[in-house]
Amino acid sequence: MTGICPITFTGSLCKVGLNTHRLQVQDDVGHQVALPRVSNDAEVSRLIGNYVMVTGVPERDALGRLTHIHDAVVASAPDPLGGSAVPAAVSLDEILGTAPGVEPGGIEGLTDAEFDSFLKAMGR
Numbered sequence: 001m002t003g004i005c006p007i008t009f010t011g012s013l014c015k016v017g018l019n020t021h022r023l024q025v026q027d028d029v030g031h032q033v034a035l036p037r038v039s040n041d042a043e044v045s046r047l048i049g050n051y052v053m054v055t056g057v058p059e060r061d062a063l064g065r066l067t068h069i070h071d072a073v074v075a076s077a078p079d080p081l082g083g084s085a086v087p088a089a090v091s092l093d094e095i096l097g098t099a100p101g102v103e104p105g106g107i108e109g110l111t112d113a114e115f116d117s118f119l120k121a122m123g124r
Contacts, residue, residue, distance in 0.1 A: 009033060009054045009069060010077050016045040023074065025054055031065075035072040044074045053077040 014032065015024035023035040023044065035054060038044060044052070056072035110118070 004057050006055055007058045007066075007069070009066070010051060010080075011054075013044070013047050013050060013052045013074070016041060016048055018042060018045060023072070025052060028080070033066050034068045035074065036068060036070060038072050038074060040074070047074070047076055051077040051079055
């Protein structure tokens with residue numbers, strides 16, 4: 001593989017085989033690339049599920065698709081979303097608590113009995 005220029009590939013570290021020293025990375029589109037015989041696989045294994053930057057010698061199939069990166073050097077890479085991911089789920093109570101409309105606990109000016117009668121008349 002002499003004479004081939006090294007490349008840099010960024011993706012998520014998705015597989016680590018400590019007994020075979022083989023790793024696999026996947027880009028955001030789903031393309032998976034094998035990293036055979038990574039020397040510091042045990043050290044890099046802590047990055048599984050995270051973005052990594054891989055530099056090494058490419059191997060391509062007959063159609064020119066990247067299949068392997070040899071002599072790979074793997075390092076942590078920043079999250080491409082930069083922390084701007086979708087926030088955690090918001091509860092329905094929190095959403096409804098800030099929504100305009102009838103306040104919880106009935107309708108202003110009606111007693112609980114009048115409110116119950118209203119709902120009964122509505123078929124609820």
